[in-house]
Amino acid sequence: MHSLLASPFLGQHLILRPGHPQGIQIHRSSYDELRTAPEGHAPPAWLRLAASQAWGMHLPRGAALSTVVLVREPSPYGFVKASWEINLGCDYDCGFCYLGEKRFAGLSWENKRRLLELLRDAGVLWLQITGGEALIDPQFPAAYEYSHELGLMVQVSTNGSQLHKVAIRDLFTRHRPYRLTVSLYGATEETYEGVTRNRGAWRRFTRGLDAAREADLPVRLNLIVSDSNAHELDGMVRLAEGRWGFPYQVYSGMSPTIDGDAGPLAAQATDHLRPRSVFKGCNAGHTFFHVDPHGNASICKVGRDPSVNLMTEGLDGLPRLGAIAESLQLRTGGCSGCTQAATCRTCRPLAKLYQEAGDNRSLYCQHGGYGS
Numbered sequence: 088m089h090s091l092l093a094s095p096f097l098g099q100h101l102i103l104r105p106g107h108p109q110g111i112q113i114h115r116s117s118y119d120e121l122r123t124a125p126e127g128h129a130p131p132a133w134l135r136l137a138a139s140q141a142w143g144m145h146l147p148r149g150a151a152l153s154t155v156v157l158v159r160e161p162s163p164y165g166f167v168k169a170s171w172e173i174n175l176g177c178d179y180d181c182g183f184c185y186l187g188e189k190r191f192a193g194l195s196w197e198n199k200r201r202l203l204e205l206l207r208d209a210g211v212l213w214l215q216i217t218g219g220e221a222l223i224d225p226q227f228p229a230a231y232e233y234s235h236e237l238g239l240m241v242q243v244s245t246n247g248s249q250l251h252k253v254a255i256r257d258l259f260t261r262h263r264p265y266r267l268t269v270s271l272y273g274a275t276e277e278t279y280e281g282v283t284r285n286r287g288a289w290r291r292f293t294r295g296l297d298a299a300r301e302a303d304l305p306v307r308l309n310l311i312v313s314d315s316n317a318h319e320l321d322g323m324v325r326l327a328e329g330r331w332g333f334p335y336q337v338y339s340g341m342s343p344t345i346d347g348d349a350g351p352l353a354a355q356a357t358d359h360l361r362p363r364s365v366f367k368g369c370n371a372g373h374t375f376f377h378v379d380p381h382g383n384a385s386i387c388k389v390g391r392d393p394s395v396n397l398m399t400e401g402l403d404g405l406p407r408l409g410a411i412a413e414s415l416q417l418r419t420g421g422c423s424g425c426t427q428a429a430t431c432r433t434c435r436p437l438a439k440l441y442q443e444a445g446d447n448r449s450l451y452c453q454h455g456g457y458g459s
Contacts, residue, residue, distance in 0.1 A: 094159035106263025157238045162210030168375040170215040174224040180284040183354035187344035193380035207237045214239045222249040235262045242266040250295025274322025308335035317356035347443030363432040372412025386412040390436035
């Protein structure tokens with residue numbers, strides 16, 4: 088399999104190494120040189136030098152360029168990032184999960200392959216595979232490998248319950264992810280298993296994180312703070328920094344489920360809530376989109392309706408996402424006429440979920456006290 092990618096990216100052109108954060112920006116003419124090189128052509132001297140300086144790589148002079156670099160074709164659609172819920176099933180049962188009921192359902196393997204090819208053809212370069220719990224999908228290993236084969240830079244979001252398995256670690260060692268984002272739900276067995284409602288989960292999780300550290304996998308931890316584990320936040324930080332040495336972020340804001348159920352909000356650790364930044368717009372629906380387990384593309388994980396069914400429409404429907412994004416961001420249905428819209432900290436699709444969940448404005452709106 089290729090060692091490097093060459094790809095357009097938002098008007099620029101990049102050389103990337105799968106599994107590594109560093110990239111090299113190149114001139115359009117250099118990209119065209121790689122794209123139009125005849126079969127059997129050797130890597131040019133400038134590429135050998137750049138790979139050596141960026142990653143310490145030695146590209147053999149005699150190797151065929153096509154065996155070293157996968158050149159991604161330009162796409163007319165303008166998308167560069169996507170997230171994909173491969174399946175909503177999960178082996179944990181956290182009460183605050185924003186997905187609500189986590190049903191095992193999704194595409195056949197044939198359609199998963201087709202979906203990944205559609206993502207590539209849409210221009211997607213960075214792909215987040217998530218769930219549910221992505222790693223328990225029986226077709227995750229094949230989908231992950233195929234994503235690499237197609238020239239996608241893959242990030243995986245996981246609860247870490249499967250990282251203790253040798254087959255999973257071998258997969259990630261053989262094809263390094265761009266990042267493994269792992270959620271942490273406590274600092275002790277009692278609390279962790281109380282939150283996840285999965286007996287034996289703590290032992291499997293810590294074994295997996297120890298193994299990931301040993302394998303030098305690019306893990307970033309999300310420390311999830313709720314009312315049932317907030318007392319262990321300092322302990323979670325010590326685990327992240329001391330035992331594993333992984334970078335981390337702290338998440339304390341719960342949101343309603345994607346169906347507008349208020350259940351997760353009861354798990355808020357109110358003393359740990361932090362104001363969000365002022366919402367200044369985002370690229371959802373313009374350069375980024377989300378895909379659910381059935382192949383429905385939406386602007387993001389929150390604004391799921393309307394959507395475009397990629398399995399029936401193919402890529403022809405994707406250009407509609409830009410207009411959908413603009414319509415979903417309009418201040419309507421409880422936000423129209425707001426005098427503080429310019430400093431609002433909540434995007435309109437998320438505000439709508441809060442309103443459907445009971446309109447507790449103290450959680451999302453400055454008029455109700457949020458962010459004041």
